[in-house]
Amino acid sequence: MPYTKTHKNSTRERILESSFRLFAMKGFEGVTIDGLMNNCGLTRGAFYAHFKSKAELYSEALKFRASSTKLANLKPEGISNKQWLSLLLNNYLSLEHVKGELSLSCPLAFLATDINMQDTAIKEAYADVYYGMNTAIMEYASSYCDCDEQDIFSVTAMMIGAVAIARTLQSQDSIENLLAACRREAGIKLGGI
Template identity: 55%
Template sequence: MPYSQEHKEKTRKKILNSARELFSKRGFDSVTVNEIMEACSLTRGAFYTHFSGKSNLYSEALKYSAMNSELTKKKPKNISSKQWLSQLLDAYLSVEHVRGEEPCPLAFLATDIVSRDKAAKDAYAEAYKKMNEIIMDYAGVDATCKEENIISLTSMIIGAVAISRTIDDRRSVENILQSCRQQTRLILGEI
């Protein structure tokens, strides 16, 4: 048995990582398999021993992305849940996120998903659910009571990031993000 199992795993993850970034930034159609493979210094031939095809890679990359998202990081013990949540939301609503290499596919792929296959939609729905749960946990709402607030919050932050990406003018982007950061405080009842 040539090539250790770990080697294959590593390669798979390199592919997933390139795919995650490229797909998130440019959507399914604009990215080519070749391009993804070259981004991790491989050629397209190697691709098919790791994934059954492009769409398969897309949904796997989505899962992978959700699994390694910023939101899933553990809270440091020395700060409160609400403080931590504030930090997470500010990072989400930042220019660095909008323009950076760790894009949240929920925002970056919001409209791309609609034309994709069931596996991709399922992965997206799962990630969306998870985001709401994580935020609800940190916000510490009483179950049913204020779930709606969290749902409107996630719609807002996802919308804000998606819109920000369409806009070239940096000042406008700052303005959108700042407005929404402020609104998160209002929704969470911290002002």
């Protein structure tokens, strides 16, 4: 009896989630299809039922994780755009996010050091996610402050870079100082949040 569409989608999401975690920890080259599928409790054959290559999986895992972040979610009712951006900024530039403790870690920060070594299709997927992040923040920020595209680009680059750099630092004080400085600077650019 063939698997249902729901089962197939559930399996695909399980592979995407597991692969993102492995790619974030080990990089593209450090993850094998066999290792990934073993981590999911699935066979190598199941991989090819969903993906043509590891490179396709990498792109899809990046987009899947991005679609699961708080920024991709709709703003809750009863909260202003400014309050929502403040919450997003504080969560993004948090020690929990740096340590990967937030269940929805940003693929832009967690894959930043690995992306440059990938093929054009993967780089394009990364760029699309980055532009989507900028668009979402601009939509919220433009409703209450006079910021432009360059302001948003500088804020998102700082946020992503801060988390990527903080993940390499060993001193918790240094990490907390970096995150606090970036929260302050991003807050200024985003209209004093």
